[in-house]
Each structure stands twice: as structure tokens, then as C-alpha cells.
Amino acid sequence: MLKIKQIDPNFEPSCPGLLIIDTPGHESFSNLRSRGSSMCDLAILVVDLMHGIERQTIESIEMLLQRKIPFLIAINKVDRCSEWKSIEWGTYSQTWASQNEIAMNDFNVKFGKLDIQLKEQNLNCMI
Numbered sequence: 001m002l003k004i005k006q007i008d009p010n011f012e013p014s015c016p017g018l019l020i021i022d023t024p025g026h027e028s029f030s031n032l033r034s035r036g037s038s039m040c041d042l043a044i045l046v047v048d049l050m051h052g053i054e055r056q057t058i059e060s061i062e063m064l065l066q067r068k069i070p071f072l073i074a075i076n077k078v079d080r081c082s083e084w085k086s087i088e089w090g091t092y093s094q095t096w097a098s099q100n101e102i103a104m105n106d107f108n109v110k111f112g113k114l115d116i117q118l119k120e121q122n123l124n125c126m127i
Helices: 027-038 055-066 092-097 101-120
Strands: 043-048 071-076
């Protein structure tokens, strides 16, 4: 079961505007990722649950850490877990509660691997 911890209460993001850059994962877009990370105050790093941490993800993490940019990690493609049941227009809570044991076990295995990969990058993530 996931435990969600509160973000540091002293963290105060400064965001006069919002710029969202969805950079493709292909290595040829390294310059685009570099430029995007140099102009943001807060980043959301999206990681594919099915593939985990890839070379481009490590590159992005290194850029964010080097520039001291606070970032969140969002996991996508959770719905590709074995026997995952999607609920059209359902809330996160409704969808999560409707999963069977096989789907939850698959999610927990993949999430556990991702957690280890993040720790290998010296990231102590709050979940």
C-alpha cells in the first residue's frame, strides 16, 4: 500500500507563470531538456512505470540536481499493469479501490523496482 508523505512545509514555490515542456525521451532531444531545465523553478519528471529509469531520465535528474531545481516525480502508464481496470471518468480513489489482487501485485512489483532505481540515483523519494 502506498504511503503519502507531506512535502516540506517550508517549501514555497515561486511561479509567476507556468511553463510546461514535455520533452521527448529520445536522446537527440538532450538540448531541449537542458534548455527546459535551465528556465524552470519547479519540474515534474514523468517516469514510465513499465520502463522505469532510462538514460534520458538520469540525464534529466542530473540536470535538475545540478541546477538545484526542486522536482516531483510523476509515474505514468500505471494502467498497463496486468489486469488493470480503468474506470472512465472515475477518480483516482475509485480506480485504485477497484483493482484486483493481480493488478495490485503487478503494480507493487513494478513500483518496487522503480523505487530501487531511484535510490540507485541517490534519490531518497517521499512517496
